[in-house]
Amino acid sequence: xxxxxxxxxxxxxxxxxxxxxxxxxxxxxxxxxxxxxxxxxxxxxxxxxxxxxxxxxxxxxxxxxxxxxxxxxxxxxxxxxxxxxxxxxxxxxxxxxxxxxxxxxxxxxxxxxxxxxxxxxxxxxxxxxxxxxxxxxxxxxxxxxxxxxxxxxxxxxxxxxxxxxxxxxxxxxxxxxxxxxxxxxxxxxxxxxxxxxxxxxxxxxxxxxxxxxxxxxxxxxxxxxx
Amino acid sequence: xxxxxxxxxxxxxxxxxxxxxxxxxxxxxxxxxxxxxxxxxxxxxxxxxxxxxxxxxxxxxxxxxxxxxxxxxxxxxxxxxxxxxxxxxxxxxxxxxxxxxxxxxxxxxxxxxxxxxxxxxxxxxxxxxxxxxxxxxxxxxxxxxxxxxxxxxxxxxxxxxxxxxxxxxxxxxxxxxxxxxxxxxxxxxxxxxxxxxxxxxxxxxxxxxxxxxxxxxxxxxxxxxxxxxxxxxxxxxxxxxxxxxxxxxxxxxxxxxxxxxxxxxxxxxxxxxxxxxxxxxxxxxxxxxxxxxxxxxxxxxxxxxxxxxxxxxxxxxxxxxxxxxxxxxxxxxxxxxxxxxxxxxxxxxxxxxxxxxxxxxxxxxxxxxxxxxxxxxxxxxxxxxxxx
Numbered sequence: 093x094x095x096x097x098x099x100x101x102x103x104x105x106x107x108x109x110x111x112x113x114x115x116x117x118x119x120x121x122x123x124x125x126x127x128x129x130x131x132x133x134x135x136x137x138x139x140x141x142x143x144x145x146x147x148x149x150x151x152x153x154x155x156x157x158x159x160x161x162x163x164x165x166x167x168x169x170x171x172x173x174x175x176x177x178x179x180x181x182x183x184x185x186x187x188x189x190x191x192x193x194x195x196x197x198x199x200x201x202x203x204x205x206x207x208x209x210x211x212x213x214x215x216x217x218x219x220x221x222x223x224x225x226x227x228x229x230x231x232x233x234x235x236x237x238x239x240x241x242x243x244x245x246x247x248x249x250x251x252x253x254x255x256x257x258x259x260x261x262x263x264x265x266x267x268x269x270x271x272x273x274x275x276x277x278x279x280x281x282x283x284x285x286x287x288x289x290x291x292x293x294x295x296x297x298x299x300x301x302x303x304x305x306x307x308x309x310x311x312x313x314x315x316x317x318x
Numbered sequence: 319x320x321x322x323x324x325x326x327x328x329x330x331x332x333x334x335x336x337x338x339x340x341x342x343x344x345x346x347x348x349x350x351x352x353x354x355x356x357x358x359x360x361x362x363x364x365x366x367x368x369x370x371x372x373x374x375x376x377x378x379x380x381x382x383x384x385x386x387x388x389x390x391x392x393x394x395x396x397x398x399x400x401x402x403x404x405x406x407x408x409x410x411x412x413x414x415x416x417x418x419x420x421x422x423x424x425x426x427x428x429x430x431x432x433x434x435x436x437x438x439x440x441x442x443x444x445x446x447x448x449x450x451x452x453x454x455x456x457x458x459x460x461x462x463x464x465x466x467x468x469x470x471x472x473x474x475x476x477x478x479x480x481x482x483x484x485x486x487x488x489x490x491x492x493x494x495x496x497x498x499x500x501x502x503x504x505x506x507x508x509x510x511x512x513x514x515x516x517x518x519x520x521x522x523x524x525x526x527x528x529x530x531x532x533x534x535x536x537x538x539x540x541x542x543x544x545x546x547x548x549x550x551x552x553x554x555x556x557x558x559x560x561x562x563x564x565x566x567x568x569x570x571x572x573x574x575x576x577x578x579x580x581x582x583x584x585x586x587x588x589x590x591x592x593x594x595x596x597x598x599x600x601x602x603x604x605x606x607x608x609x610x611x612x613x614x615x616x617x618x619x620x621x622x623x624x625x626x627x628x629x630x631x632x633x634x635x636x637x638x639x640x641x642x643x644x645x646x647x648x649x650x651x652x653x654x655x656x657x658x659x660x661x662x663x664x665x666x667x668x669x670x671x672x673x674x675x676x677x678x679x680x681x682x683x684x685x686x687x688x689x690x691x692x693x694x695x696x697x698x699x700x701x702x703x704x705x706x
Contacts, residue, residue, distance in 0.1 A: 143697075143698050146614070148614060148697045148698055148701075149697075149698045168618075168619065169618050172613065172616045172617065172618045172619075173616055174616075175614065175615070175616045176615055176616025177616070179614075181611075181614045181615075183611070183701070185607075187607055187608065187611040187701075189324075189327075189608055189611075190331070191327035191328055191330060191331050192324075192327060200612070200615055201615040201616065203324075204615065204616050204617065
């Protein structure tokens with residue numbers, strides 16, 4: 093059974109009087125444990141597709157089922173709760189809270205759980221250890237390099253142990269060497285920790301780290317490559 | 319760290335902006351605390367239990383019309399009256415106008431007999447009685463000006479010149495009294511009425527008001543009516559009231575203090591509200607992507623909105639607490655100058671509670687719009703803005 097299943101998914105936005113079709117007739121199954129790269133030119137709908145899979149947005153038409161849960165059946169509050177348990181997000185610009193140190197940034201998703209403070213701190217330490225930054229726990233984002241900040245963001249994404257990581261241009265703001273380190277880390281999380289990874293990227297070299305590549309153009313899947 | 323623990327670090331995000339906002343709030347709440355304390359002092363009378371058995375007999379039509387001292391004998395005959403004494407407003411300037419304190423010519427023994435809460439050593443009271451140019455002052459006044467017994471204190475008589483036209487009055491300090499039971503300093507300079515009446519150029523035989531001690535405070539209204547009835551058809555008609563009521567009447571002559579203070583505070587807090595609301599709106603704009611990220615982790619719209627609202631309330635309460643604390647800490651400064659005029663001034667718990675409640679209300683008002691915006695924020699739009 094696929095971990096992600098999209099059926100006849102379409103997404104439109106209204107901009108003034110104009111209706112913009114971003115995605116059209118997407119059928120897609122992603123298997124558990126896959127590392128999928130979504131590629132395509134700007135405006136092709138990659139990020140929109142990622143947002144639908146991550147439960148950040150709703151399709152105009154069609155159904156999105158993730159981990160056996162039809163996301164369209166969930167209320168806003170239930171969807172938020174579902175996200176907190178099932179999805180880890182990694183963004184291009186890290187989106188760390190600058191006033192919190194690395195440890196506390198990683199702890200953020202756990203604030204919604206029933207874990208004790210001590211358990212939260214322990215889990216955050218473990219996540220930081222996995223990304224190789226346990227010695228930077230007390231550093232604030234401004235005291236870390238771009239690559240280190242993205243590692244903290246990845247630790248934050250995995251700290252609640254979600255099955256699925258959705259990554260929107262995770263290397264888009266990094267130099268080549270650092271990007272390779274981040275992609276290697278995502279590969280480790282995929283292979284050794286069993287995370288399903290869906291990554292939007294413009295960069296073919298980044299996409300080479302994935303086990304599958306999907307190309308989107310004008311809102312439609314145009315090619316699947318293994 | 320808890321979800322609410324996210325709020326405090328956010329206040330430290332822009333330290334200069336937060337500090338300036340806190341300073342504005344601090345100033346506003348210092349003003350609030352002082353003006354409330356002044357308004358309360360003006361309207362409460364301020365003599366408390368000590369003045370419960372005292373009536374003040376004033377001129378009916380104007381406080382600048384003196385009453386003849388002969389009224390004293392008549393008042394003493396009214397049933398229920400235990401003692402009568404008198405005082406007058408001398409005005410006067412010590413060195414310069416800003417050194418203001420009330421100066422009353424009084425009958426030494428009569429005055430201290432009625433104001434039993436004023437404590438003076440018997441030998442000093444005797445010296446006051448026996449020294450024609452003698453004066454006694456409160457301990458607070460003595461401390462304020464560094465006076466000690468034996469000093470000669472010159473006062474310029476701005477209302478009352480002396481016979482011959484000189485305005486220089488000189489008094490010999492023969493005693494220092496204290497207020498009890500709570501050490502409230504009356505701050506009044508007292509000197510001999512007989513000397514004053516004999517030496518002044520005009521107004522002989524007149525006094526400003528009489529103070530009456532009654533045997534039964536429950537009959538105070540009845541006795542007051544009897545006194546006023548006695549002089550009803552005289553050219554020196556009287557108006558008699560309890561000491562607290564009399565002070566309220568006196569305060570009313572300055573205007574409606576409650577309305578004035580409310581007006582000032584309204585203007586101050588309206589300005590502060592705009593300033594703080596602007597700060598919160600800026601703070602929200604700076605953090606839109608972060609709030610969106612919190613929502614991606616599963617923070618609900620309500621939780622994110624609440625965090626913003628709590629932040630606004632915390633900011634206002636912190637500023638309010640600093641302002642109230644500062645005002646309470648230096649209330650002695652205010653008391654020295656104003657207590658002699660309007661009675662005891664205190665930053666008490668009701669004023670502190672009102673201030674803190676106002677701070678919470680202010681925070682809720684300035685935080686509600688940013689909180690609503692945060693609540694409505696959609697993740698996709700906010701993250702798209704970040705990437706644009």
